[in-house]
Amino acid sequence: MATTLYDKIWDLHRVEDRGEGVALIYIDRHLVHEVTSPQAFDGLRAAGRGVHSIDSILAVPDHNVPTKDRDLPNPDEMSAAQLAALDANAKEFGLNYIPMDDRRQGIVHVIGPEQGFTLPGVTLVCGDSHTSTHGAFGALAFGIGTSEVEHVLATQTLLLKKAANMRVTVTGTLPAGCTAKDVALAIIGKIGTNGGTGHVIEYAGPVMEALSMEGRMTVCNMAIEAGARAGLVAPDDKTFDYLNGRPMSPKGEAWDKAVAFWRGLKSDAGAVFDREVTVDGSEIVPLVTWGTSPEDVVPVTGAVPTLASFEDENKRDAAEKALAYMGLSEGQPMTDVKVDRVFIGSCTNSRIEDLRAAAAVIKGRKVAGHVIEAIVVPGSGLVKEQAEAEGLDRVFTDAGFQWRDPGCSMCLGMNPDKAGPGERVASTSNRNFVGRQGPGARTHLVSPAMAAAAGIAGHFVDVRKF
């Protein structure tokens, strides 16, 4: 029978069926960060258990780390406690650990692929919803809660219910000025934040094939914002080229064997998906969110929707609340919306290609005078080094952008990088929820090129004409 990529990875990892679609699944890889792991390690200690498979784990601090003045004491007690707990647990349990002062430190979803820890065909978990990012490599990768983190640490397995299969095919060719972020937003704009609920989404079609690994990661990163359990892209030569020679990738004969195996990791022709969606990639335009949900997208050339345009009463109510929170009025052109801050970073858009795209827009220009702060936060120390080798840091700082150290930063208000109440941020992150970037802060999700352009113009602007 023709099967999907998801079916194949699931079957390869099924330890035992427990009936009604539930199975015990073997977990190959486990990424650990400081927010969702302290209680899991406490649980192990309390039960007198050890870690089952030490080589399966890679730990790194990212959410709470300050992106400047790291040598000073952490100003936040809770952050400092979580960071100290990860340090101590790494030592006690002998984890493969990248500490805060290591040049490889960065956002867990950036360093996994960068280190060659993320590989096609594996099951990969992390106590973090954006673990879906790693699906770009054809890994079955998904976020888990803290009690599951403990379960995986102790047993290397999880009891899971199989999700349904969904395929999103992005046809055509992406127009100039549009990026993977616009693809991710266009898909969520079309299917909504519940569009993928109960499903694993395989992204396919010519646009996905043409995207770089960085771009595929951006799209898979936001699978979770579409409600999906995970996102997947079938591995191809681009995937293998990206992984070849990475520190933790297989080497020599093991590499050749791995590639031969990985080539079979794709959905069979004729495999049946429970849900199929097609998005015309040629129609995609640079997008901006106007509301407090990632599905609230409009073309930058468009306007804030009118309440009357929502047929569903619940959606209309939600839109009304969102407009009040966002300080926007119905029908307001998006290019009239002024920004107070710019944040270029997060596990969605902090890889080298993202920084290059932003720098290309910024080069030789200056941040608008009224912008309080514009920050560029590379996803890892290695991305930072690469960007500096290319002179991108100078492009940013010459324009008035701050060049920071790696971490989750202003993606969420868990570290000193926050936006104030009522402040409007052009942000390359993935969530525009109420209070996400600080209490009362207003988030607009955009691509790195669009965020850069907004910072220069001082308001949203169509990067294609900038």
Ligand SMILES: CC(C)[C@H](C(=O)O)[C@@H](O)C(=O)O
């Ligand atoms: C802190 C962490 C548990 C959380 C997540 O699971 O996604 C964070 O990374 C986020 O993006 O909101």
Ligand code: SF4
């Ligand atoms: S960058 Fe943002 S979305 Fe990604 S893991 Fe950190 S907090 Fe979560």
